[in-house]
Amino acid sequence: MSDPVFLRACRAEPVDRVPVWFMRQAGRSLPEYRALRGTGSILEAIADPALACEVTLQPVRRYGVDAAILFSDIVVPYHAIGFGVDVVPGRGPVIAQPFRTARDLERLRDLSDADIAHVTATVDLVVAELAASDTPLIGFAGAPFTVASYLIEGAPTRDFALIKSLMHADPVLFDRLLDRLVAITVAFLRAQVAHGARALQLFDSWAGALTRDEYRRFALPATQRVLDAVADLGVPTILFGVGTGELLTLMTTAGSTVLGIDWHVDLDEGRRRAAKPVQGNLDPARCLGGIDLGVTAAREVLGRAGREAGYIFNLGHGVLPATDPAVLEAVVRVVHDEGRAGVQ
Amino acid sequence: MSDPVFLRACRAEPVDRVPVWFMRQAGRSLPEYRALRGTGSILEAIADPALACEVTLQPVRRYGVDAAILFSDIVVPYHAIGFGVDVVPGRGPVIAQPFRTARDLERLRDLSDADIAHVTATVDLVVAELAASDTPLIGFAGAPFTVASYLIEGAPTRDFALIKSLMHADPVLFDRLLDRLVAITVAFLRAQVAHGARALQLFDSWAGALTRDEYRRFALPATQRVLDAVADLGVPTILFGVGTGELLTLMTTAGSTVLGIDWHVDLDEGRRRAAKPVQGNLDPARCLGGIDLGVTAAREVLGRAGREAGYIFNLGHGVLPATDPAVLEAVVRVVHDEGRAGVQ
Numbered sequence: 044m045s046d047p048v049f050l051r052a053c054r055a056e057p058v059d060r061v062p063v064w065f066m067r068q069a070g071r072s073l074p075e076y077r078a079l080r081g082t083g084s085i086l087e088a089i090a091d092p093a094l095a096c097e098v099t100l101q102p103v104r105r106y107g108v109d110a111a112i113l114f115s116d117i118v119v120p121y122h123a124i125g126f127g128v129d130v131v132p133g134r135g136p137v138i139a140q141p142f143r144t145a146r147d148l149e150r151l152r153d154l155s156d157a158d159i160a161h162v163t164a165t166v167d168l169v170v171a172e173l174a175a176s177d178t179p180l181i182g183f184a185g186a187p188f189t190v191a192s193y194l195i196e197g198a199p200t201r202d203f204a205l206i207k208s209l210m211h212a213d214p215v216l217f218d219r220l221l222d223r224l225v226a227i228t229v230a231f232l233r234a235q236v237a238h239g240a241r242a243l244q245l246f247d248s249w250a251g252a253l254t255r256d257e258y259r260r261f262a263l264p265a266t267q268r269v270l271d272a273v274a275d276l277g278v279p280t281i282l283f284g285v286g287t288g289e290l291l292t293l294m295t296t297a298g299s300t301v302l303g304i305d306w307h308v309d310l311d312e313g314r315r316r317a318a319k320p321v322q323g324n325l326d327p328a329r330c331l332g333g334i335d336l337g338v339t340a341a342r343e344v345l346g347r348a349g350r351e352a353g354y355i356f357n358l359g360h361g362v363l364p365a366t367d368p369a370v371l372e373a374v375v376r377v378v379h380d381e382g383r384a385g386v387q
Numbered sequence: 388m389s390d391p392v393f394l395r396a397c398r399a400e401p402v403d404r405v406p407v408w409f410m411r412q413a414g415r416s417l418p419e420y421r422a423l424r425g426t427g428s429i430l431e432a433i434a435d436p437a438l439a440c441e442v443t444l445q446p447v448r449r450y451g452v453d454a455a456i457l458f459s460d461i462v463v464p465y466h467a468i469g470f471g472v473d474v475v476p477g478r479g480p481v482i483a484q485p486f487r488t489a490r491d492l493e494r495l496r497d498l499s500d501a502d503i504a505h506v507t508a509t510v511d512l513v514v515a516e517l518a519a520s521d522t523p524l525i526g527f528a529g530a531p532f533t534v535a536s537y538l539i540e541g542a543p544t545r546d547f548a549l550i551k552s553l554m555h556a557d558p559v560l561f562d563r564l565l566d567r568l569v570a571i572t573v574a575f576l577r578a579q580v581a582h583g584a585r586a587l588q589l590f591d592s593w594a595g596a597l598t599r600d601e602y603r604r605f606a607l608p609a610t611q612r613v614l615d616a617v618a619d620l621g622v623p624t625i626l627f628g629v630g631t632g633e634l635l636t637l638m639t640t641a642g643s644t645v646l647g648i649d650w651h652v653d654l655d656e657g658r659r660r661a662a663k664p665v666q667g668n669l670d671p672a673r674c675l676g677g678i679d680l681g682v683t684a685a686r687e688v689l690g691r692a693g694r695e696a697g698y699i700f701n702l703g704h705g706v707l708p709a710t711d712p713a714v715l716e717a718v719v720r721v722v723h724d725e726g727r728a729g730v731q
Contacts (some may be wrong), residue, residue: 202707208676217521254670255653256687279657288632307633309599326598332552339555343600363546 047179047240049109052385053195053242053279053301055320055353061382062109062344063375064181067282067361068102069114069257075101085130086122089115090161096168099284105368106375110242111169113235115162117185117246118193120231123158126150126194134199139199141205141298145216151223162231163238170239179242183237185271186247186282187224188262191217210261221265229272236276243273244281245299251286258290263297270298281322285360291316306359310347320353327358330370337370341377345384352385391523393453396729397586397645399664399697404724405689406453407719408525411445411625411705413458417712419445429474430456430466433459434505449554449712450719454523454586455513457469457579459506461529461590462537464575467502468609470494470538478543485541485549489560494553495567498574507582514583523586526579530591530626531568531613532606535561547596554605565609573616580620587617589627589643595630602634607641614642626667635660650703654691664697671702674714681714686719689728696729 045051049062070076070085076098080088089095098114118136122128127139127150140147156163169180185193195206210217232243250262270280282294283303295302295317303319304310306326314321331338341356348354356378362371389395393406414420414429420442424432433439442458462480466472471483471494484491500507513524529537539550554561576587594606612625626638627647639646639661646661648654650670658665673684685700692698700722706715 110516121476202672202675204672204675204707204709207670207672208680211680212676249652254650286630286651289653289656306598307595307630309633312633326551328546328548328551329555331548332556336555338550358609363548 047109047177049179049355050241050279052353052355053281053320055385057352057387059383060379060386061348061354061356061384063258063356063378063382064108064110064112065102065106065358065362066112067373068106068108068371069098069112071364072366073101073105075105085116085132086119086128089119089165092161092164092168095165096172099169099180100163100172103173106371108375110181111173112183112244113162113166113169113240115183117183117190119156119162120159120184120227121190121194122149124152124154124227128193130213136193136199138145138197142191142194142220145219148219148223151220151227154227156234159231159234163234166235166238166240169250180240181242181244181281182232182240183244183246184228184231184269186245186250186262186284187221187228187265188253189249190224190228191220191245191283192249192252194220203249207257210257214261217261225265225268225272228269232269232273233276236273236278240278242279242281244283244303245269247282247284247294248367250290250294251305253290255289255293258293263293266297268329274298283322295319301355303357310344311349313372314349314351314354320355322357322360325357325374327363329358329367330358330374331363333367334370334373338373338377340347341374342381345378345382348382348384350383350385354384356382391453391521393523393625393699396697397664397700399729401696401731402729403589404723404730405692405698405700405728407700407722407726408452408454408456409446409450409702409706410456412450412452412715413443413456415708416706416710417445417449419449429460429476430463432461433632436505436508436512437510440516442563443509443513443524447517450715452719454525455517456525456527456588457506457510457513457584458505459509459527461527461534463506464498464503464528464571465495465538468494468496468498468571472537480537480543482538482541486535486538486564489563492563492567493638493706495564495571498571500578503575503578507578510579510582510584510669524584525588525625526576526584527585527588527590528572528575529614530589530594530606531565531572531580531609532597533591533593533628534568534572535564536593536596538564547593554601558605561605565698569612569616570610572613576613576617577620579618580622586623586625588627588647589613591626591628591638594634594638595649597634599633599637602637607637610641618642639663643698647701648703654688655693658693658695664699666699666701668703669701669718671704671707671710674702674710674718675707677711678714678717682717682721685718686725687696688727689722692726692728694727694729696726700726
């Protein structure tokens, strides 16, 4: 039997339709999610396998997307080893004691299977539910640089002042931190695949805060090591960041199967820079003005996707919380009906 | 007598040293500014010519920068005509009744000299003070797209959802809005030059939120019209935005004398894309880790500036509030001592 269309597109194989899924499709924008969730921390919801499984499946049912992505968060493994992470609603990850000195390396021990038993239990449940439709589950993790930015800054930032100061002032300590994050990230990704995830996305969400020199020195090598260490698993990998136009020609050398691009780069130009399969790049804000505007925007992206195989439709960043699900439903239809990249 | 080095660099003429100034050099990061300012709104401070003049001059005295920039804000003309703008400390411009429909066009009447008498009075004072040192004053305004984003969104945003929805859903109304903003912007810029400003910067700060197609359709024409309408004044113009790597080859066609670039683009690559004089591009966050790190970062920028004339050293965005002025003092010294672009 042929692989699902999402996996085929990741490998630049011909497809019978362009596959589509949405970053952050699981969660905050769906009314059925808000009805299910209480007022507790998102980390509590993630820790409940039955709940997390249901949230993971909700967008697959509603939208008919071609892949599920685990309802989780990139800080989950760091919360699990007791680094002291909380996710504050409307704000994002907050660290009680941010990473400052070499002594903080001791707080970043290796990840054990027991630490993430709740995650792998969710993967087990989701994979069992998705078997009938042969819909692949995407597992994910934060790339080392982006995780380091959370651990060092301690709270969401626009300036990345603390991490930039640390990496330039003490590159040896920064490398030691990245070493720890590579080990944890690899363990986290491998566990998800061991339990049935059929693709992996590595979110280097904030890599775009770096210059090319900084990316080459402080982000790319650790990302390469993570991707190298999961290559033997044989599942497609997707590397994604925001505001990475200047970095794409470097990021594409990191070894992922697919390169995710945001919406700032025109898709045809992004495909040229990536020179490998690409995922993206609809501006999520274009989905906030109603169905007609969303469909028009999706058609613009499809128009730039070309005919060449190796394209997965997605947003250029996560679904915005205010998005009307009816817009995404319409976008899925237009992608399935009109997408031509790799369609024979 | 030869023109000041800043003006010469804007025109790609040879210089005896690379000129430097800093966006947001006047104001929030300076202790002498904080000592002077009370707790009132920044718009009140701007409305006090003696105070605004002093704040404009403070960084010239402290840093020995090669240009002053007026202590003002891009919302000043809209506040002046009663659009209902306030600048909330730590948050930015907030609009009580944002722009929503054609009826709001009536709230955007032409700017009169009387509306901005406080601004031109400040310009008069500053120009008189700077005459002895022949230091040029830079006047400025917000570019129409960026001003429209404030007027429509009503508050700082990351998503630009309202303006993107409006411009795609009702491009005719959006063009009418831009028409009003072009007229006001031109009047505001011309008044500053009439009172002695010797260069103009147009801040299209948020243009980087747009795709190339959107920039070409919804931002570039209005910016071109503003620049055309001040061209006869014979003062250099600088067009600047953040996150504009993908847009530089379009922005450089808008007609400014100089193109400002942020820090995401390598300076040598930025100079190539601009194909005209360039201003920038030190990452302001690199100035938050002490003098040594700031100087190292400045040297990296100077190293990419090349030898060709037509380069003005600056940050790639405004001075961050937490910046230690000692770092910027050291950056000015290293630029003056070691900069080579256009130095004969």
